[in-house]
Amino acid sequence: MARKSFRQAVNEAISQEMARDPRVIVMGEDIAGGMGAPGEDDAWGGPLGVTKGLMPQFGRERVLDTPITESGFIGAAAGAALTGLRPIADLMFVDFMGVCFDQIFNQAAKFKYMFGGKARTPLVIRTMYGAGFRAASQHSQCLYPLFTHVPGLKVVIPSSPYEAKGLMIAAIRDDDPVIFFEHKMLYDVEDEVPDEPYTLPFGEANLTREGEDLTIVALGRMVTLANEAADRLGGQGISCTVIDPRTTSPLDIETILEEVRATGRLVVVDEASPRCNMATDISAQVAERAFEALRAPIRMVSPPHTPVPFSPALEDLYVPDVEKIIQAARTAMAAGGRKAA
Amino acid sequence: MAGLRALVMPKMGLAMTEGMVAAWRKAPGEPVAAGEDVADIETSKITAGYESPATGSLRRQVVKPGVMVPVGTLIGVIDDGTADDAEIDAFIAARQAAFVPAAEAASVPAPVRVATEIGPVQVLEAGPQEAAPLVLIHGFGGDLNNWLFLQPLLAARFRTFAIDLPGHGGSTKTLPGGNFAALARAVAAFLRARGIGPAHLVGHSLGGAVALALAPQSLSLSLISPAGxxxxxxxxxxxxxxxxxxxxxxxxxxxxxxxxxxxxxxDMVEGVLRYKRLDGVAAALQAIAAANFANGRQNTSLRATLAAIRVPTLVVWGEADRIIPAAHADALPASVRVVRFPETGHMAQMERAADLARHILDIAGM
Incomplete structure (x- = not known):
């Protein structure tokens, strides 16, 4: 086993599945780079180099550079999935997803249901999300709540290199369309990642910390921040459970409810815009099903309801950070009654 | 200062770089015998007792419980009763001034994968090249890390090889078969691939049965809560x-x-879960369970094999073993040395590493 970056972990997952299953193909803009033009092949490997090395290994037949027409190649990928391939389409930035909503929302998500359960759509759409990259409002959003909203899609948000490899292999082997969210700020994070293939289950939350006073639910890049907040709070006598749901569709609400019932207090950390995001969804489900267990109001840590600012100073203020999580935890601890004995 | 002995953060396992005193078992000034637990040492994987290296009294607890310190850090001082406080202060000051933490991961041996006729087998080797070979074979669902306490103790006298059985750890997940004999063939394949002749074999649980099946190629056998x-x-x-x-x-x-x-x-729990998620592991574990434990019983008895063995053989059992009952150590052939550890479960190699190492050295004639 070796330390690998998040970028390497995703690349290794795709490479191992391509080697195992000839039906797995990769397609997207600049996914290899240089197609149709003189010059260096495999020059890009995707906008941030995640798919670099796949084209020389598996060839142009299976690693396809596409034109800049998301509506075209996402539709082609959905059709290829329906007819027997297992495509991994790279949509670069989730912010661009709008131009192919019909292909995703009305076609890929619905095939299984509209063809009487006989159709399978083993499609993975990889996409980058998240702020902190100084990439301004059209390249920094966290649009996973939109996809979580649509039945028929699975939505995966890995929080570390280890999680990314296991969840990507599970996504490729899944027979339903999966939207796979990669946070740009995680690509260079390193972690122990097994060389062998392995899978992580969808709909099964991971407890990264176990405590007694407070439950923190966090997604994607926010998991690392929540862990750091929990460690610092632990030093101050507040012991926290941290839950990484791994997937928002399916969502392991049962584990969240179980932990809230054990601790009586909940903080949800979500980098997505604050209206109709995962924090509001999880909070509503907990309020409906475990209200009696809550000792204090649920606290949500989300950015303000504004486009992601381009000014670095403002962007830093915009994104949830460890301090904000600690503040929310302290507020939750100060409010309400003591835990029932 | 002849009577002063330093207690230092022990290196429990080859990869350990730091640890903490979970609790002191002895108060300052309390007498302690050599071999008696003086403290509990906690790493991220496991907590284990720390045996006093000398008889005397615990004069100082230098490190407070709960503080993470590098391996080798002075944590306490034992004295035979002749030193005064000033001498002890000087001893502590001198030790601390001279202490240099080992460079991180500099000397940590890493497991390697060896190509064999049944596929890659992962092995962690430790000990002098010229010493007699000793092979450590883990149990069902285990891996070479099960020996993290015992292997360093044995590596002082043997050339030790802790291997991962097929279907386990970093070895091939394709089994040559799930029964004891098939797994024994896999170990034999590894020994051939590495050019190792007859070796001392140490097997735990399922690995004990595998070692027993390899008895004709062994120099000695040490079986810890063995199956079969x-x-x-x-x-x-x-x-x-x-x-x-x-x-x-x-x-x-x-x-x-x-x-x-x-x-x-x-970390131990997380490590096992990560192993179980690897491709092929679920099928391998099910195949091994089906081959050996169908209908909830062990279906292969190696008692006849044990009776026929000519090499020195040790059977060790924890009396509180909840996986395979210690009664299986009853009525063994008189030639077999049986050792029972009180208040010990199925994992004597972790729960009683130091005692076990002494028994293994003894049975191996070292």
Whole structure:
């Protein structure tokens, strides 16, 4: 086993599945780079180099550079999935997803249901999300709540290199369309990642910390921040459970409810815009099903309801950070009654 | 200062770089005998007792419980009763001034994968090249890390090879078969691939049965709670190990292994879960369970094999073993040396590493 970056972990997952299953193909803009033009092949490997090395290994037949027409190649990928391939389409930035909503929302998500359960759509759409990259409002959003909203899609948000490899292999082997969210700020994070293939289950939350006073639910890049907040709070006598749901569709609400019932207090950390995001969804489900267990109001840590600012100073203020999580935890601890004995 | 002995953060396992005193077992000034636990040492994987290297009294607790320190850090001082406080202060000051933490990971041996005729076999080798070979074979669902306490103790005298059985750890997940004989062929394949002749064999649980099946190629046998000596086996453990998906489920299953379940650390549970997620592991574990423990009973008896063995043989059992009952150590051939550890579960190699190492050195004639 070796330390690998998040970028390497995703690349290794795709490479191992391509080697195992000839039906797995990769397609997207600049996914290899240089197609149709003189010059260096495999020059890009995707906008941030995640798919670099796949084209020389598996060839142009299976690693396809596409034109800049998301509506075209996402539709082609959905059709290829329906007819027997297992495509991994790279949509670069989730912010661009709008131009192919019909292909995703009305076609890929619905095939299984509209063809009487006989159709399978083993499609993975990889996409980058998240702020902190100084990439301004059209390249920094966290649009996973939109996809979580649509039945028929699975939505995966890995929080570390280890999680990314296991969840990507599970996504490729899944027979339903999966939207796979990669946070740009995680690509260079390193972690122990097994060389062998392995899978992580969808709909099964991971407890990264176990405590007694407070439950923190966090997604994607926010998991690392929540862990750091929990460690610092632990030093101050507040012991926290941290839950990484791994997937928002399916969502392991049962584990969240179980932990809230054990601790009586909940903080949800979500980098997505604050209206109709995962924090509001999880909070509503907990309020409906475990209200009696809550000792204090649920606290949500989300950015303000504004486009992601381009000014670095403002962007830093915009994104949830460890301090904000600690503040929310302290507020939750100060409010309400003591835990029932 | 002839009577002063330093207690330092021990290196429990080849990869350990730091640890903390979980609790002191002796108060300052309290007498302590050599070999008696003076403190509990906690790493991220497991908590274990720290045996006093000398008889005397614990004069100083230099490190407070709960503080993480590098391996080798002075944590306490033992004295035979002749030193005064000033001498002890000087001793501590001198030790601390001279202490240099080992460069991180500089000397940590890493496991390697060896190509064999049954596929890659992962091995962690430690000890002098010229010493007699000793092979450590783990049990069902285990891996070479099960020997993290014992291997360094044995590596002082043997050239040790802790291997991962097929279907386990970093070895091939394709089994040559699931029964004892097939797994023994896999170990033999590894020995051939590395050019190792007759070796001292140490096997735990399922690995004990595998070692027993390899008896003709051994110099000595040390079997820790081995399979193959009776019909009973705790299927709640076997089935639970196969079924557990989440940390808490796995923690409850692993708790059955130890007399004191509080020894299990979060990293041990997470490590087992990560192993179980690897491609091919679920099928391999099911195949091994089906081949050996169908209908909830052990279906292969190696008692006849044991009776026919000519090499020195040690059978060790924890009296509180909840996986395979210690009664399986009853009525063994008179030639077999039987050692029972009180208040010890299925994992004597972790729970009683120092005592066990002494017995293995003895049976191996070292």
């Amino acid at each position: 000596l009776g019909a009973e086996i705790n299927m709640d453990y076997i089935s639970g190990f196969i079924a557990a998906r989440r940390a808490r489920e796995m923690q409850a299953v692993l708790a059955m292994l130890f007399a004191d379940p509080a020894l299990i650390g979060r």
